[in-house]
Amino acid sequence: xxHDPMRDITRSAMRRAGIASSVEPQVAALHREAQWADTTRxxxxxxxxxxxxxxxxxxxxxxxxDVVVIHTGCASHRKVAAESVGGAVERAARHKVTTYxxxxxxxxxxxxxxxxxxxxxxxxxxxxxxxxxxxxAGSSRGQFTKQTFINGVCRELSxxxxxxxxxxxxxxxxxxxxxxxxxxxxxxxxxxxxxxDEASL
Numbered sequence: 001x002x003h004d005p006m007r008d009i010t011r012s013a014m015r016r017a018g019i020a021s022s023v024e025p026q027v028a029a030l031h032r033e034a035q036w037a038d039t040t041r042x043x044x045x046x047x048x049x050x051x052x053x054x055x056x057x058x059x060x061x062x063x064x065x066d067v068v069v070i071h072t073g074c075a076s077h078r079k080v081a082a083e084s085v086g087g088a089v090e091r092a093a094r095h096k097v098t099t100y101x102x103x104x105x106x107x108x109x110x111x112x113x114x115x116x117x118x119x120x121x122x123x124x125x126x127x128x129x130x131x132x133x134x135x136x137a138g139s140s141r142g143q144f145t146k147q148t149f150i151n152g153v154c155r156e157l158s159x160x161x162x163x164x165x166x167x168x169x170x171x172x173x174x175x176x177x178x179x180x181x182x183x184x185x186x187x188x189x190x191x192x193x194x195x196x197d198e199a200s201l
Contacts, residue, residue, distance in 0.1 A: 002069040005160040017136040025055035
C-alpha cells in the first residue's frame, strides 16, 4: 500500500532531474548471458523472474532501484529498531542488497531504497535524493536550489507515508472498537438520514 506511492514519487523526482526511468525491470534480462528479455529463469544467472522497482541510467550507469517500506512496530523489526536509531531501515536495505546481489556478468548496479512507515529514509534513499537535487539544481539556471528540490521530494514522501498510515489506521479502527468495548454495533454500509434505519443499540 505504501510501496507504490514511494516508488512513483521517486520516479517523478528522477524525471524532474532529467533522468528517464522504467518500472519493474526484469533482473535476469540485465545480464550479458541473457539471450532474451522475457526469460523467467536464466540458466547462467539463476536470478529467476526477480524484478526491481525502477530502472534508470544515472551518470551513464544502468541502475536498478528497489523500494522497501518497513514498520518498526512489527515483531520482526522491533528489536533492531530499539537497539539503534535507523537500525531497522538499514537492515532492510542490507537484506535487499543480499537478495538482489549483483551477479558476475551483470551490467547494472543495484541500490535499495528503504524507508520506515514513520518517515525515516535509509542511507541510500537520502543519497539518491541528494544526487537528484544537485543534478536538478545544476540544470535549473538558478531557478531553485538543491535544498529546495530535496525539501520538496522529502515532503512528498512524508505526506505519502502519512496518508497511507492513516488509511491503515482507519481500516483497523473498527477492529479496535470491536475488541475494546461491549455491545459492538457496526456502521451502516449505506448511510441514512432516517431514524430507525440504524441497528438496535
